[in-house]
Amino acid sequence: MTAVLEIAPFAILADLAYWQVTSIRAIAGLAAVLLVAGTLVYVHLFKLVSFMQSRLGPMEAGPYGSLQLLAETGKFLQKEDIIPRRADRFVFCTAPFVVLVSTFLLVVVLPAGPDAWFISNDLGIYLAMAVSSVSVIGILMAGWGSASKYSLIGGLRATGQLIAYELPLLLAVVGVVIQAETMNLQSIVLTQAEGEIFGWSGIGNPFILTQFLGFAIFMIALQAELTQTPFDMPVAESELVTGYMTEYSGLRFLLFFIGEFATAGVFSAIAAVLFLGGWYIPGLDAGSELFNVIGPLVLVGKVVLLSLLIFWFRFTFPRFREDQLQKLAWKYLIPLSLANIFVTAVLKVLW
Amino acid sequence: MTATESEQLRYIAAQAADARVNLEIETEGMTLNIGPQHPATHGTLRIVVKLDGEQVIEAEPVMGYMHRGYEKLAEVRTYPQVTTLVNRIDWLGSFANEVPFILAAERLMEVEAPPRAQWIRTILFELSRIANVTLFLGDMAVQVGAITPVFFAFRDREHVLNQIESATGGRFHPNFDRIGGLKDDLPAGWVAETRQAMVKIRSFCDQISELVEGNEIFQARTRGVGVVPADVGLSYGLSGPNIRASGVDWDVRRDSPCGLVYDQVDWKVWTHPGCDSFARFWVRLQETREATKIVDQLLDDIPSGPTMAKVPRIIKVPAGEAYVETENPLGVMGYYVVSKGDLVPFRVKIRSASFSNISIVPWLLRGVYVPDIITILGSLYFILGDIDR
Numbered sequence: 001m002t003a004v005l006e007i008a009p010f011a012i013l014a015d016l017a018y019w020q021v022t023s024i025r026a027i028a029g030l031a032a033v034l035l036v037a038g039t040l041v042y043v044h045l046f047k048l049v050s051f052m053q054s055r056l057g058p059m060e061a062g063p064y065g066s067l068q069l070l071a072e073t074g075k076f077l078q079k080e081d082i083i084p085r086r087a088d089r090f091v092f093c094t095a096p097f098v099v100l101v102s103t104f105l106l107v108v109v110l111p112a113g114p115d116a117w118f119i120s121n122d123l124g125i126y127l128a129m130a131v132s133s134v135s136v137i138g139i140l141m142a143g144w145g146s147a148s149k150y151s152l153i154g155g156l157r158a159t160g161q162l163i164a165y166e167l168p169l170l171l172a173v174v175g176v177v178i179q180a181e182t183m184n185l186q187s188i189v190l191t192q193a194e195g196e197i198f199g200w201s202g203i204g205n206p207f208i209l210t211q212f213l214g215f216a217i218f219m220i221a222l223q224a225e226l227t228q229t230p231f232d233m234p235v236a237e238s239e240l241v242t243g244y245m246t247e248y249s250g251l252r253f254l255l256f257f258i259g260e261f262a263t264a265g266v267f268s269a270i271a272a273v274l275f276l277g278g279w280y281i282p283g284l285d286a287g288s289e290l291f292n293v294i295g296p297l298v299l300v301g302k303v304v305l306l307s308l309l310i311f312w313f314r315f316t317f318p319r320f321r322e323d324q325l326q327k328l329a330w331k332y333l334i335p336l337s338l339a340n341i342f343v344t345a346v347l348k349v350l351w
Numbered sequence: 352m353t354a355t356e357s358e359q360l361r362y363i364a365a366q367a368a369d370a371r372v373n374l375e376i377e378t379e380g381m382t383l384n385i386g387p388q389h390p391a392t393h394g395t396l397r398i399v400v401k402l403d404g405e406q407v408i409e410a411e412p413v414m415g416y417m418h419r420g421y422e423k424l425a426e427v428r429t430y431p432q433v434t435t436l437v438n439r440i441d442w443l444g445s446f447a448n449e450v451p452f453i454l455a456a457e458r459l460m461e462v463e464a465p466p467r468a469q470w471i472r473t474i475l476f477e478l479s480r481i482a483n484v485t486l487f488l489g490d491m492a493v494q495v496g497a498i499t500p501v502f503f504a505f506r507d508r509e510h511v512l513n514q515i516e517s518a519t520g521g522r523f524h525p526n527f528d529r530i531g532g533l534k535d536d537l538p539a540g541w542v543a544e545t546r547q548a549m550v551k552i553r554s555f556c557d558q559i560s561e562l563v564e565g566n567e568i569f570q571a572r573t574r575g576v577g578v579v580p581a582d583v584g585l586s587y588g589l590s591g592p593n594i595r596a597s598g599v600d601w602d603v604r605r606d607s608p609c610g611l612v613y614d615q616v617d618w619k620v621w622t623h624p625g626c627d628s629f630a631r632f633w634v635r636l637q638e639t640r641e642a643t644k645i646v647d648q649l650l651d652d653i654p655s656g657p658t659m660a661k662v663p664r665i666i667k668v669p670a671g672e673a674y675v676e677t678e679n680p681l682g683v684m685g686y687y688v689v690s691k692g693d694l695v696p697f698r699v700k701i702r703s704a705s706f707s708n709i710s711i712v713p714w715l716l717r718g719v720y721v722p723d724i725i726t727i728l729g730s731l732y733f734i735l736g737d738i739d740r
Contacts, residue, residue, distance in 0.1 A: 053502035149383050153405065153721065229496060230568060236496060239725045241389065316562075318569045319496030321722045322405065 113295030154243025591682025
């Protein structure tokens with residue numbers, strides 16, 4: 001794997017010592033996960049949903065309630081960390097961290113600029129899809145370790161659902177990979193930036209134009225992968241209280257909460273990279289140094305747009321039943337995504 | 352491992368073996384306690400379900416966590432005081448609870464409220480129906496997982512509650528009905544404001560219809576779920592929208608309107624042949640629309656005159672017994688009042704709609720999946736106060 005995980009940080013960091021580079025990366029990784037998660041919580045969970053439900057949302061903490069998140073975090077930090085007596089202590093306590101680990105590993109392959117990335121990995125999207133499955137283990141651990149029936153049902157539902165939707169998610173990506181001829185996310189961005197539509201290279205060639213079916217399948221499967229509302233039976237609060245999170249409180253609940261939104265952010269970023277051209281915006285040369293600075297901002301902007309879609313669905317739709325969800329995945333999404341791969345491959349050969 | 356721990360484990364294993372329900376594929380059953388504190392039961396209803404995987408083998412509602420002994424308490428209250436109590440039975444449409452009791456007392460005393468009082472009573476009765484059912488329309492969406500409609504429901508119910516408040520002085524517990532009429536006349540400008548509120552409720556119904564009723568996922572979740580055939584529903588004593596959703600054309604408002612003026616207006620009883628959860632939602636949605644039409648028509652020609660008949664200051668009800676039932680928001684509600692000619696009723700039996708409506712739950716929940724439990728309970732629409740009086 002060493003050959004694949006070739007370490008090549010920012011060009012300006014080339015002269016620094018290993019520990020310095022590592023700490024900068026750790027801070028950047030934390031920022032990439034937590035800042036985005038915080039933005040999503042404020043913009044979507046606090047404000048967008050309040051707008052949709054004809055209420056104001058938080059208004060008191062800071063201007064327009066922008067500091068509300070700090071208050072909420074403080075609240076969770078000082079709450080008692082309750083561990084049920086019958087719970088499997090080790091499994092119960094480590095579960096939220098396992099869920100978060102998969103989120104942090106996902107960030108590793110994300111490019112945020114021509115030189116701003118953590119690792120340049122030729123298996124990029126493959127690695128991302130692989131590590132995203134780790135969260136299933138964490139959820140199953142939480143469901144089993146809590147020694148609560150609601151948690152157990154929630155955990156099992158989550159496992160069945162995540163396995164079912166991993167497949168269309170992966171197959172939707174394959175179309176993009178065929179078209180870009182690479183699995184390296186940085187190369188996928190560059191392919192889109194340098195592409196052209198019938199000879200016109202004004203906006204590059206974002207894959208959402210050619211892979212719109214793949215994009216739709218990816219977003220639907222993503223919604224299920226994130227257990228957001230049309231697919232939120234693992235945490236169905238009107239049935240299972242909060243599913244696998246029922247017994248958690250305090251810091252550990254906060255970790256699940258962060259995990260939920262951070263994963264939404266990171267997956268939106270992957271969708272942005274795959275379908276919307278990642279850090280690239282039309283009008284600038286893709287190789288420009290400027291993108292190292294504005295690239296991350298462009299990416300966050302696209303993440304906010306895509307996650308708006310996710311949260312819009314979340315606050316509009318009722319939820320499926322477990323069997324209807326499986327039916328949707330196996331009967332519709334998977335055949336559709338296979339057809340998408342087939343058509344993409346044929347067209348790729350013909351062109 | 353200490354002795355107590357191994358004892359505990361042995362006990363759990365024994366319990367699990369007892370609960371083993373599916374011997375063919377060697378799965379073990381699980382007993383799940385839904386409630387008394389559970390986000391879906393809006394109150395303290397406890398339902399003990401035996402599960403095989405996610406399928407319900409057996410379900411049993413356990414009532415009584417909120418029993419307040421109203422029938423007994425009514426025996427030591429004078430007649431005017433009883434309305435304060437019965438207000439709290441179905442707390443979302445509380446004015447509707449007072450009316451049948453007052454009508455029963457009026458029948459015993461052989462007084463009749465003046466026409467104006469009857470008219471206003473009917474208007475307030477329908478307003479409390481709207482206040483009650485609008486919340487259901489939002490709540491049903493929450494039960495199947497959409498969280499936004501309930502905020503619309505709370506927002507628009509406010510218009511009706513404001514009207515009830517400005518007429519009676521109480522948003523939730525008006526305590527406005529009196530033997531022989533009403534406590535007060537309507538305030539100035541009330542009629543025009545109520546008309547505006549009705550317009551808002553109608554637009555709310557349209558919104559719900561677009562957002563929830565037409566939603567494919569909502570339909571997939573509710574159609575064919577919790578089917579109550581008409582004969583089974585009748586034998587379990589279902590009433591109100593629940594039985595009309597099974598295609599039974601029975602509405603006490605139309606069939607025996609005692610003391611209320613439903614025969615003066617042009618309206619329609621909605622039924623749905625679907626028998627399922629969707630039918631129950633649909634019937635309630637149509638009924639809310641119909642209620643706004645009833646209110647609009649009644650507002651057009653409220654007769655003038657007094658709002659109170661001549662009744663003695665100290666009310667002594669002559670000996671006798673009377674049973675009066677009305678079509679309350681949740682179903683048929685009746686009071687059986689026995690009087691021995693005293694200041695207080697000798698015995699009051701309350702027939703509340705939800706108590707009968709959830710009696711079908713064990714029959715209905717057998718064999719359904721866990722998500723459908725919530726859909727079915729939500730579509731039967733009970734208020735805990737109406738189950739445990």
